Amino acid sequence: MVQRKPRYLKYMNTIQTESVLKENAPLFIPIGTLEAHGRHLPISTDTICAEKIAEKLCIEVGGVIAPPIEYGLTNVFLQTAPGSFFPEDVFKSYVEHIVRNFRKHGFKTIIIVNGHGGNRDSLKQIIRTIPREEAIALSVINWWILAEKYVERVYGCKPGGHAAVEETAAMLNFYPTLVSPAKYSPNIDDYVPEESLWMYPPPGEVLLQEEGEGRPSFDSDKAEMFMSLVISDLSTKIKRWLNSFNRIKGSLRP
C-alpha cells in the first residue's frame, strides 16, 4: 500500500480545495498556544505537537490539515516568557467562527487537535454548541491526556504534566533539534503544584503530578515508541468514529 502524504490546506489552490471537499475529507485543525515550556522546550511546543499529531493522523486516516491556531489561552506562565492570552469569550468566539466558516465551506467532519490544557473549557463549549445547530461531526483531541496511559509502559513511571515526559517525548520524536536536554535541570525546572499554595509565576515550568514522577526523558527510542502508541490509539479511535457515520441512514442532522 502506498503511504498517504499529509495534505495542508494552506498550500492548496481553489481547484485542489474543491477536490478535497468532493471527497468528503475530514479536516484537522491544530490548536496550541504560546507559553513557556521550561528551558528545554520551545514556547510553541503546544502548537508544534498539535500540528505534528494532525499530520500523523492525516497519514493514517486521510484528510487535510488546516492552518494551526497558534495563539491560545495561556494563563499561569504568562510572566516567564512571551505568551498569549485573551478574554476567554474572545478566544472561544474566534475558534467557533473558524469552525463554522469551514462548515459553511463544506467540511462536514472536523477534528480539532488540541495541544494546550488552557484551551479545553472553550473547546468543550464549542463542541457542545455547534453540532446542535449544524450538520457536522466534530471531535476534540486532547492528546497529552490520552498519552498518559502509556507513560508507565514505556517509561516505567507515573505521568508527568506540562513540559514533562509526554510533551518532551512528542518534541523529541517530531522535532529533535528543538529539544535542549542539557538545559533541563530537575532542581530548577520541576515543580509539583499544590492546591494549598498558589504561586504566579510558579517556581518551575515542568509541572509534575508527583515529586520525581513523569520527568522529561531524552531517550529517542522511547520517545518514538511512546508516540507511535499514542498515534496508533488515536487513529484506531478516529477511524472507528469516521466509519460509525455509515450506521446513520440519512445524513448527520443537527
Ligand SMILES: [Zn+2]
Ligand atoms: Zn504544553
